[in-house]
Amino acid sequence: MKKILIAGAIALSSTLPAQAELLSVPSNKSVAQTVDALAAAVENAGAKVFARVDHAGGAAKVGAELSDAELLIFGNPKIGTPAMQADIKAGLFLPLKVLAYEDAQGQVHLTYEDPAQMFAGLDIAEDAAFIATMRGALAKLTAAAAGE
Numbered sequence: 001m002k003k004i005l006i007a008g009a010i011a012l013s014s015t016l017p018a019q020a021e022l023l024s025v026p027s028n029k030s031v032a033q034t035v036d037a038l039a040a041a042v043e044n045a046g047a048k049v050f051a052r053v054d055h056a057g058g059a060a061k062v063g064a065e066l067s068d069a070e071l072l073i074f075g076n077p078k079i080g081t082p083a084m085q086a087d088i089k090a091g092l093f094l095p096l097k098v099l100a101y102e103d104a105q106g107q108v109h110l111t112y113e114d115p116a117q118m119f120a121g122l123d124i125a126e127d128a129a130f131i132a133t134m135r136g137a138l139a140k141l142t143a144a145a146a147g148e
Contacts, residue, residue, distance in 0.1 A: 021113070021117040022111050022112070022114075023112055023113075023114055023139075024109045024110065024111045025110045025145075026107060026108070026109055026110075027100070027110060027145065027146040027147065028147060029146070030102075031056075031068040031069065031070055031100045031101060032068075035072055035100045035145075037144065037145040038098060038100065038145035039052065039072060041140075041141045042074045045140075045141065046076060047074050047076040047137075048075065049073070049074045050073045050095055051072075052070060052072055052073075053070060053073070054069075055070065055071065055101075056069050056070075067102050067103070068101065068108075070099070070100050070101075072097070072098050072100070074095055074096055074097075074098075075096050079130055079134060079137065080095060080096075080130075082130040083119065083124065083130050086122075086128060086130075087119075087122040087124050090122055093113070093118045096115075096134065096138065097112065098110055098142060099112070110145060110146060112138050112142065114135065116135070119131065
């Protein structure tokens with residue numbers, strides 16, 4: 001019985017996507033200013049902001065401390081739909097997310113997952129055009145938000 005459980009665990013772990021590579025862009029703005037700029041860049045690009053999550057604010061509500069951190073969730077069906085057409089499980093990773101946070105040294109960063117790595121393990125070709133489009137959009141949007 002133990003061998004069956006181990007074999008099952010190995011089989012399951014081999015079907016899960018690999019941990020995505022995280023890409024970061026430094027910002028000289030505060031977390032709030034950086035996320036404001038990112039939200040504006042997203043909307044100016046024709047995408048939609050779905051949510052803004054204030055992690056530090058949530059922690060404060062339960063009496064806990066957390067460095068300033070906000071998550072912006074956004075997307076564009078013109079880009080995301082082809083990914084889900086290739087493999088509906090891409091919906092686990094969409095819409096896109098960018099985390100703005102302040103590190104221990106006071107530096108603000110915008111961090112996001114590389115779409116190619118994010119979709120690893122799904123039935124999506126590494127050279128799919130929408131992956132390149134997502135990569136380019138994330139790079140442009142985070143650079144604009146950081147003021148680069």
